[in-house]
Amino acid sequence: MRLGLCLSLLLTLCSVSAHAFDPFSDARIRPRFALEGPDELRLILKGQVGLGLYDLEGEGGLQNDSTTDTVTLGTRSAFVALDAVRLALRLETPVDLSIYTAVAFEDGKAYAEGAWLDWDSAVSPWLRIHVETGLQLPFVGVDDFTHRAPLAARIYWGRPEVHTTVEVAGKHGAFRWWAGLSAAMMRPLGTEGVNDAATKQGTLAVLSYGDARPFSGNGGVFGAKLGLAVPHVSLEAFGFWGRLSAVQGTDELRNRMAHFALVPGYNAADPRDQDDTFLWGGGRLNLRWAGVEARVEAIASQESLIRRWTAYAQVGYAWQRTDAALAFLRTLEARVRVERYRILDAQEDLRVVDPSQALTWDWDVLTVALAAQLYGEILRLHVEYSLIAEENGSAGQGSVAFRNNELTAQLELRF
Numbered sequence: 001m002r003l004g005l006c007l008s009l010l011l012t013l014c015s016v017s018a019h020a021f022d023p024f025s026d027a028r029i030r031p032r033f034a035l036e037g038p039d040e041l042r043l044i045l046k047g048q049v050g051l052g053l054y055d056l057e058g059e060g061g062l063q064n065d066s067t068t069d070t071v072t073l074g075t076r077s078a079f080v081a082l083d084a085v086r087l088a089l090r091l092e093t094p095v096d097l098s099i100y101t102a103v104a105f106e107d108g109k110a111y112a113e114g115a116w117l118d119w120d121s122a123v124s125p126w127l128r129i130h131v132e133t134g135l136q137l138p139f140v141g142v143d144d145f146t147h148r149a150p151l152a153a154r155i156y157w158g159r160p161e162v163h164t165t166v167e168v169a170g171k172h173g174a175f176r177w178w179a180g181l182s183a184a185m186m187r188p189l190g191t192e193g194v195n196d197a198a199t200k201q202g203t204l205a206v207l208s209y210g211d212a213r214p215f216s217g218n219g220g221v222f223g224a225k226l227g228l229a230v231p232h233v234s235l236e237a238f239g240f241w242g243r244l245s246a247v248q249g250t251d252e253l254r255n256r257m258a259h260f261a262l263v264p265g266y267n268a269a270d271p272r273d274q275d276d277t278f279l280w281g282g283g284r285l286n287l288r289w290a291g292v293e294a295r296v297e298a299i300a301s302q303e304s305l306i307r308r309w310t311a312y313a314q315v316g317y318a319w320q321r322t323d324a325a326l327a328f329l330r331t332l333e334a335r336v337r338v339e340r341y342r343i344l345d346a347q348e349d350l351r352v353v354d355p356s357q358a359l360t361w362d363w364d365v366l367t368v369a370l371a372a373q374l375y376g377e378i379l380r381l382h383v384e385y386s387l388i389a390e391e392n393g394s395a396g397q398g399s400v401a402f403r404n405n406e407l408t409a410q411l412e413l414r415f
Helices: 002-010 151-157 246-256 355-360
Strands: 033-036 042-056 079-082 085-092 097-106 109-124 127-136 161-172 175-185 189-193 205-209 220-230 233-243 277-289 292-303 306-320 328-343 362-375 379-391 406-414
Touching (some): 151 205, 151 328, 175 233, 189 246
Antiparallel strands (some): 085 097, 109 127, 161 175, 220 233, 328 362
């Protein structure tokens, strides 16, 4: 496994920037509302609102009244919901230091999605240093350009952590490179739904790292990345390592996976004395040219006795109008993504067909997506359909299919 992780570090990955994905970056949402203060301070307000339709495949439809879980057992119950309303306040100073925040409002509650100090300075015309400290996505997070996040994001880098990162980026003619180190607090092991419609109910999920929060025994996580780029192509490799605690770590595996005790290496004499290995790493290859975009990403990991990997390939084309800045239908984008997720080694002993044990299943997902900027840079539409297949049969028992293909449509307002 360690050899596989090392090899994956030497293989594919990256965004065209050394920075982690910031959903409120100026490249994604340009500043429109700003207050100029004393000492050249600048306070910027940005926002994002989404209205989504979620429809799972199966019998029934609107007004279908299922006596069982409508998400996991193949019946169909479409709904429209307001996605989280997000506001971001960003304070910029004249000394390359900024303070970024992002707050989400949903279901009668508000919570911080991000809050960090950001120092980004040019040491010379060909060298930059970037330091970030606070609550933010891992520094390998990227924009996946879709409403539905890939499994790699749902599991590894799609949730914020508390970290400090140092990144150095250089440019020599058309050649660019970047390298970075990260020190973070361990995030709790938990679950992330495979279906977007399963946010409020349902059990079809994968083992993932949740939002940063304190818990007993959580320790440090250390990461590194290295990236290279030439025009139209970028490549990055990365890796993270640390130790799982019992609480929110190995205990989660034992409590959430009914057959975890059957995995080779399990200490039956002391259930809380388990392998505390924590490793994940991989890479991305990005290509962008004349409206065509492609990405390949692969990540392998080990959490205690569980070894697994996920990979996806995504290709798309973005057609863009270049006339009026606020023209209707400014862009039209089409994308296709193929994903695979596998638990290694003892998966036959680990699997249980019951949906409550979906953490032990393997997954294949095909997503077809269309997106358009309906009005300038402000109003966007995403329409996506995902074919979701699962391998859930254990030794001597065949796989049972669940009808959980999903249609999502979202109107998104960015300001």
